[in-house]
Amino acid sequence: MRHHRDDIVERAVRVLDDHGLASLTMRRLGSELGLQASAIYHHFPSKQVLLGAVADELLARGRRPRAAGAWDDRLVEACYELRDAMLAYRDGADLVATVYAFGLGAQGPAEELEEILADAGFDESLVGVGARTLLHFVFGHTFEEQTAMQAGSDGAVIGDAALDRTGDFDLGLGLVLDGLAVHAPAGRRVRG
Amino acid sequence: MRHHRDDIVERAVRVLDDHGLASLTMRRLGSELGLQASAIYHHFPSKQVLLGAVADELLARGRRPRAAGAWDDRLVEACYELRDAMLAYRDGADLVATVYAFGLGAQGPAEELEEILADAGFDESLVGVGARTLLHFVFGHTFEEQTAMQAGSDGAVIGDAALDRTGDFDLGLGLVLDGLAVHAPAGRRVRG
Numbered sequence: 260m261r262h263h264r265d266d267i268v269e270r271a272v273r274v275l276d277d278h279g280l281a282s283l284t285m286r287r288l289g290s291e292l293g294l295q296a297s298a299i300y301h302h303f304p305s306k307q308v309l310l311g312a313v314a315d316e317l318l319a320r321g322r323r324p325r326a327a328g329a330w331d332d333r334l335v336e337a338c339y340e341l342r343d344a345m346l347a348y349r350d351g352a353d354l355v356a357t358v359y360a361f362g363l364g365a366q367g368p369a370e371e372l373e374e375i376l377a378d379a380g381f382d383e384s385l386v387g388v389g390a391r392t393l394l395h396f397v398f399g400h401t402f403e404e405q406t407a408m409q410a411g412s413d414g415a416v417i418g419d420a421a422l423d424r425t426g427d428f429d430l431g432l433g434l435v436l437d438g439l440a441v442h443a444p445a446g447r448r449v450r451g
Numbered sequence: 452m453r454h455h456r457d458d459i460v461e462r463a464v465r466v467l468d469d470h471g472l473a474s475l476t477m478r479r480l481g482s483e484l485g486l487q488a489s490a491i492y493h494h495f496p497s498k499q500v501l502l503g504a505v506a507d508e509l510l511a512r513g514r515r516p517r518a519a520g521a522w523d524d525r526l527v528e529a530c531y532e533l534r535d536a537m538l539a540y541r542d543g544a545d546l547v548a549t550v551y552a553f554g555l556g557a558q559g560p561a562e563e564l565e566e567i568l569a570d571a572g573f574d575e576s577l578v579g580v581g582a583r584t585l586l587h588f589v590f591g592h593t594f595e596e597q598t599a600m601q602a603g604s605d606g607a608v609i610g611d612a613a614l615d616r617t618g619d620f621d622l623g624l625g626l627v628l629d630g631l632a633v634h635a636p637a638g639r640r641v642r643g
Contacts, residue, residue, distance in 0.1 A: 281473060307607055356591070360598035362610020391616070392623035395591030396584065399548070402594075403587065406552035415499055418554020424583070431584035438630030 264302045267292065271313045272348065280350040280357075285309070311364025314355045318344050318367055330379035330447065331436050334372060338393055338432055341368045342401045349409065352402040359394070369394055380444040389439050396435050400428050456494045459484065463505045464540065472542040472549075477501070503556025506547045510536050510559055522571035522639065523628050526564060530585055530624055533560045534593045541601065544594040551586070561586055572636040581631050588627050592620050 270292055275283050285306055289296045303309035321344025327333045345351035358365040372390035381389060404425040410417045440448050462484055467475050477498055481488045495501035513536025519525045537543035550557040564582035573581060596617040602609045632640050 305608055307602070307609065356594055357598055360595040360613060361602055361607075362599070362613030387616075388619050388622040389626065391592075391619060392588065392626045395595065395623060396587050396627075397591070398594065399587030399589070399591035400583075402548055402590065403552040406549055407554070410499070410553055415553070416497055417499065421552060421554030424579075427580050427583060430580040431587060434581065434584045434630040434634075435588075435627055436630070437633045438626040438628070441629045441633065442626075 263298070267294075267299060267302060267309075268312050268316050271309060272316055275313060275350060275354065276348045278349075280353050283310070283313070307358075307361050307363050310354060311358050311361065314358035314365040315367070317348055317351055317355065318365060320344065321347060330375055330443070331440065333375045334393060334436060334439075335429075335432060337368060337371050337375065338397050339428075341394075341397050342428060345401050346405055346408075350405070352398060352405045356398040356402060359398075368397075376439075379447060381439075381442065385439075385442050389442075392438075393432075393435055396431060400425075400431060404428070455486075455490070459486075459491060459494060459501075460504050460508050463501060464508055467505060467542060467546065468540045470541075472545050475502070475505070499550075499553050499555050502546060503550050503553065506550035506557040507559070509540050509543055509547065510557060512536065513539060522567055522635070523632065525567045526585060526628060526631075527621075527624060529560060529563050529567065530589050531620075533586075533589050534620060537593050538597055538600075542597070544590060544597045548590040548594060551590075560589075568631075571639060573631075573634065577631075577634050581634075584630075585624075585627055588623060592617075592623060596620070 267288065271283060271288055274287060274291065285296055285299050285303075288294075288309075289299055292299075299309070303312065318341070321340055323336075323340050325333070325336060327336045341355075345355050348354075355365045359369070369390050372393055373386050376386045376389050377383075407417060407421045407425055411422055459480065463475060463480055466479060466483065477488050477491050477495075480486075480501075481491055484491075491501070495504065510533070513532055515528075515532050517525070517528060519528045533547075537547050540546075547557045551561070561582050564585055565578050568578045568581050569575075599609060599613045599617055603614055
């Protein structure tokens with residue numbers, strides 16, 4: 260049965276990437292795999308749970324080795340990895356942000372960001388909100404980038420400015436990090 | 452014809468709020484209004500343009516008088532108005548963020564945020580990126596809040612933590628403002 264579960268997730272990733280999130284239904288997946296819907300529900304009790312597994316698979320495929328040492332560089336590394344993992348598959352940002360909101364998957368990035376802030380000695384009250392603020396920025400920015408890119412490549416007519424202005428991920432991330440640095444423990448406030 | 456255009460937007464807002472963004476199609480709108488699709492395309496050359504008009508209508512309905520004086524209070528006022536306007540209609544955050552990404556509507560909040568930052572004397576290079584960083588945070592946070600709330604009220608099974616943790620909008624916004632304050636003109640760096 261374990262084998263089947265991986266097959267279902269693998270095929271779901273392909274349906275997502277080829278046809279988009281709206282096309283990723285239990286029925287379609289069953290018909291692509293030649294399985295009854297009940298066989299899919301055996302592994303995934305609801306569509307929400309299936310989407311959670313697909314989101315976690317996307318994040319796992321996007322994992323990169325960690326190199327940075329300073330807290331702010333570590334946060335940048337984690338945020339870029341998350342962004343790039345979502346951009347690598349059609350509707351990846353929409354999927355991962357949705358799954359995170361459901362609380363049924365895609366919790367890894369939040370946990371890593373919290374760990375980095377805790378390691379750096381941030382006050383406990385700031386660890387959760389700091390991680391979530393970074394996450395909301397990354398989700399908001401990446402959703403915009405991906406929506407504009409996909410609309411452009413689908414041939415949809417979009418505003419001229421839409422594609423030009425999405426290249427400021429590092430600048431926006433820098434502003435959020437500047438806000439965190441104000442609250443960093445003494446001696447760690449100056450960012451590299 | 453002007454009359455018809457407003458009717459179409461009005462009905463589209465109702466379809467969105469009753470059935471969600473995925474159900475808001477030109478075909479459905481035509482059948483609800485007893486119009487040929489061509490009559491809708493007369494006013495809205497594409498679905499993207501229609502969605503832009505619907506997003507702008509949601510934002511117009513959410514407008515509130517402005518009271519704040521200091522730059523950071525003005526930004527808070529504008530960000531809360533945007534969040535509340537999106538939360539007031541089903542899938543409002545998804546719609547407004549998508550339309551903004553297309554560059555075919557929902558540009559008002561970005562323009563107001565830029566105006567506030569420019570008024571406060573921020574360096575020109577920071578006005579655009581500062582406004583967009585705030586916007587990405589608001590979109591990311593509000594999308595999460597709305598997704599969790601809607602899933603809960605639809606009876607979908609979601610993680611226990613999902614509804615508890617969405618109440619930190621003011622704290623996250625405060626962190627982004629702290630980051631902006633670092634770059635504020637001398638004499639305006641301390642936030643009220």
